[in-house]
Amino acid sequence: MTNSLLDRLHRLAAVWGPPGREHKVAEALQEMIKPHVDEVRTDPFGNLIAVRRGRPGARRVMLAAHMDTVGAIALNVSDKGLIHLGAVGDFKAHNAIGQRVVWGSGAVGVLQHEQVGDPKEIDIKKLWCDIGSSSREDALAHVRLGDMCTLVGELQQMGEAIVGPGLDNRAGCAVLVELAEHLTETDHEVIFAFTSQGEVGPRGAGTAAFGAAPDMAFVVDVAAAGDVPGRPRVDVKLGQGPALKLKDGNYIAHHGLSELVRHVANEHQVLLQTEIVAGPGGHTDAQVVSVAGQGVATAVLDIPARYRGTAGEMVSMRDLHATADLVIKLLRSDLSY
Amino acid sequence: MEIAAQLADLVRASSITGRERPVADLLLSGWAPLVDEARLDRLGSYIGLKRGGGSTTALATLPNPGPETSPGRPGQRHPGPPRVMAAAHIDSIGGMVTAIEPGGFLRFTTVGGVDRRLLMAQEVAVQGARPIPGLVGSKPPHMTSPEERTRLLPVDQLYIDTGLSEAEVRELVPLGAPVLPRFRFRQLQNGRVSSRYLDNRAGVATLQVALEELAQTRHTADFYAVGTVGEEFGGLPGAVTSTFAIKPDIGIAVDVTFAKHPGSEEDSFPLGEGPTIAVGPNATPKVTRLLRDVAKDLGINYALEVLPGHSGTDAWGMQVVRGGVATGIISIPLRYMHTPVETVDLADIKAAGRLLANMVARVDAAFVEELTCY
Numbered sequence: 001m002t003n004s005l006l007d008r009l010h011r012l013a014a015v016w017g018p019p020g021r022e023h024k025v026a027e028a029l030q031e032m033i034k035p036h037v038d039e040v041r042t043d044p045f046g047n048l049i050a051v052r053r054g055r056p057g058a059r060r061v062m063l064a065a066h067m068d069t070v071g072a073i074a075l076n077v078s079d080k081g082l083i084h085l086g087a088v089g090d091f092k093a094h095n096a097i098g099q100r101v102v103w104g105s106g107a108v109g110v111l112q113h114e115q116v117g118d119p120k121e122i123d124i125k126k127l128w129c130d131i132g133s134s135s136r137e138d139a140l141a142h143v144r145l146g147d148m149c150t151l152v153g154e155l156q157q158m159g160e161a162i163v164g165p166g167l168d169n170r171a172g173c174a175v176l177v178e179l180a181e182h183l184t185e186t187d188h189e190v191i192f193a194f195t196s197q198g199e200v201g202p203r204g205a206g207t208a209a210f211g212a213a214p215d216m217a218f219v220v221d222v223a224a225a226g227d228v229p230g231r232p233r234v235d236v237k238l239g240q241g242p243a244l245k246l247k248d249g250n251y252i253a254h255h256g257l258s259e260l261v262r263h264v265a266n267e268h269q270v271l272l273q274t275e276i277v278a279g280p281g282g283h284t285d286a287q288v289v290s291v292a293g294q295g296v297a298t299a300v301l302d303i304p305a306r307y308r309g310t311a312g313e314m315v316s317m318r319d320l321h322a323t324a325d326l327v328i329k330l331l332r333s334d335l336s337y
Numbered sequence: 338m339e340i341a342a343q344l345a346d347l348v349r350a351s352s353i354t355g356r357e358r359p360v361a362d363l364l365l366s367g368w369a370p371l372v373d374e375a376r377l378d379r380l381g382s383y384i385g386l387k388r389g390g391g392s393t394t395a396l397a398t399l400p401n402p403g404p405e406t407s408p409g410r411p412g413q414r415h416p417g418p419p420r421v422m423a424a425a426h427i428d429s430i431g432g433m434v435t436a437i438e439p440g441g442f443l444r445f446t447t448v449g450g451v452d453r454r455l456l457m458a459q460e461v462a463v464q465g466a467r468p469i470p471g472l473v474g475s476k477p478p479h480m481t482s483p484e485e486r487t488r489l490l491p492v493d494q495l496y497i498d499t500g501l502s503e504a505e506v507r508e509l510v511p512l513g514a515p516v517l518p519r520f521r522f523r524q525l526q527n528g529r530v531s532s533r534y535l536d537n538r539a540g541v542a543t544l545q546v547a548l549e550e551l552a553q554t555r556h557t558a559d560f561y562a563v564g565t566v567g568e569e570f571g572g573l574p575g576a577v578t579s580t581f582a583i584k585p586d587i588g589i590a591v592d593v594t595f596a597k598h599p600g601s602e603e604d605s606f607p608l609g610e611g612p613t614i615a616v617g618p619n620a621t622p623k624v625t626r627l628l629r630d631v632a633k634d635l636g637i638n639y640a641l642e643v644l645p646g647h648s649g650t651d652a653w654g655m656q657v658v659r660g661g662v663a664t665g666i667i668s669i670p671l672r673y674m675h676t677p678v679e680t681v682d683l684a685d686i687k688a689a690g691r692l693l694a695n696m697v698a699r700v701d702a703a704f705v706e707e708l709t710c711y
Binding site for chain 2: 215246250254258279
């Protein structure tokens with residue numbers, strides 16, 4: 001197997017890793033990034049931290065991507081051996097009906113929902129996971145209460161588009177490994193933070209930033225694209241490059257660093273879009289990174305994605321490459337804003 | 338400078354959450370004669386240090402350049418004279434351009450607690466490559482149905498008209514550009530003034546009065562005047578990060594509170610009869626006591642403001658930084674909060690500034706030592 005961005009994405013998207021259970025993702029990432037950094041460690045919260053040392057006096061830059069995907073947790077098992085579920089992160093029942101999942105134990109199951117007349121009645125409380133057991137005892141032998149499952153499926157390629165579960169945010173993780181490999185020259189110390197519990201908080205990114213105390217940070221994540229029905233006000237399209245997030249319901253960008261990102265993208269002719277999420281929704285690792293310790297100037301580069309949280313998340317390889325390219329260009333600049 | 342003119346300068350400066358630099362720059366230049374040292378931190382908060390008598394504290398030693406290798410025992414004090422920090426947030430509510438429509442109309446979203454009822458027909462300034470005057474357009478009553486007339490339009494259906502062509506708008510206005518209510522500073526009767534952004538430039542002006550007072554007053558504590566970013570949006574980022582860097586013994590939030598007017602709730606305070614001093618879980622009783630004693634000794638009128646929980650000020654964030662910070666809250670009564678016609682009484686700002694300065698002058702090592710004793 002080669003080490004192209006696409007291969008890494010395939011490998012990373014296949015790894016089970018719901019919030020708080022990212023250790024398998026961390027193992028895969030550790031193996032991938034080790035040849036390209038000076039030091040790799042995990043912190044007490046479960047973040048994977050890889051450091052590439054810089055020249056004395058240069059900037060200390062954190063690059064963060066959350067490792068976890070949304071999932072569901074086993075709450076209870078019926079006498080017939082059907083597992084009842086709770087959402088971990090923004091796991092939506094209507095995205096789960098008829099889908100396959102894999103559990104931490106390795107057990108495979110299918111999700112199904114009670115028959116309802118009105119789609120508004122769809123609720124995770126009426127969803128169950130069937131792992132082929134016929135009794136409570138048998139089911140509990142394969143899936144313990146508190147075990148978590150995530151949607152599972154093969155990644156498929158359709159031209160530049162990649163489709164499958166787990167791209168939020170293994171796409172970001174793959175981009176960080178890619179740029180670690182291709183970042184031949186930089187004066188700056190680069191701290192790669194693959195963060196835990198990005199989908200239930202965010203949480204791990206805050207402890208990672210406190211521990212590393214960087215001068216600045218770039219967060220790489222995926223964001224909902226607006227080029228689908230029902231999202232007319234989101235001006236982010238697939239295939240048009242990473243989106244610089246200026247605002248969501250819980251985050252406002254650092255203006256100086258945002259302007260630097262725009263400037264570097266413009267100077268090197270790298271595609272860049274602007275993302276503004278109106279209203280109260282949205283979350284990003286940046287909201288906890290920016291307030292860590294005495295404060296961290298932080299920018300968010302989002303890979304546009306359609307159908308987030310489904311087994312058919314869609315991103316464009318073009319955007320992944322452009323994101324890696326833009327961060328490399330940034331790290332080769334003097335990073336003054 | 339006269340206080341009305343100072344306040345007018347402060348509200349003229351553009352400063353919505355995330356884009357606070359114009360006010361921070363104003364403090365860097367305007368307060369330079371009043372502080373020993375000043376800088377902006379990484380998130381853009383202004384930190385000015387006025388050293389106590391005999392103190393050799395330097396701002397350069399404040400930030401921790403690398404990872405926190407030795408966080409110290411909880412509650413462990415820094416060496417040197419007592420540190421009193423006063424925080425007034427320098428950001429304000431406003432809007433952000435989200436899209437450019439055919440014809441050059443601008444779509445926008447709100448930043449912070451903007452009152453949606455007031456948006457239609459509001460005059461605004463769009464901070465593009467240059468400040469551009471605009472207005473929020475709306476359908477005339479002749480074209481609206483009776484049902485539409487009783488309903489508030491969602492913000493994403495409103496738009497800003499600048500008169501510029503679409504090509505000109507695309508040239509001058511980047512997505513994300515701030516949108517502010519139009520600047521107009523009105524002097525009403527009896528020392529009352531009305532403008533956008535008196536929340537919280539009234540607090541910023543209070544810090545300035547305190548710095549001017551401290552120039553004439555002996556004090557042993559180091560005083561940090563901080564203009565914090567991001568208060569209006571949630572999370573209190575500027576308060577939390579600046580407090581983390583400064584490690585103060587006492588943190589005072591200076592903000593605005595609700596003033597009485599017809600229809601105002603019971604928990605509001607008269608205009609022109611002095612600031613409020615907060616009591617509640619977000620205010621350390623010994624700090625509240627000190628503020629009240631100082632006010633009494635100086636003959637400053639104040640009202641006691643009971644805040645049962647989150648004070649809605651920077652003090653909420655400051656109180657739980659590191660091993661904890663003793664906090665107090667001083668507020669300026671203000672009418673019509675979060676509208677373009679916020680109204681305060683200049684006498685309240687002067688009184689609050691005097692109160693703050695004289696409180697700082699009373700803080701010594703013994704008082705700080707007492708804070709950790711029951």
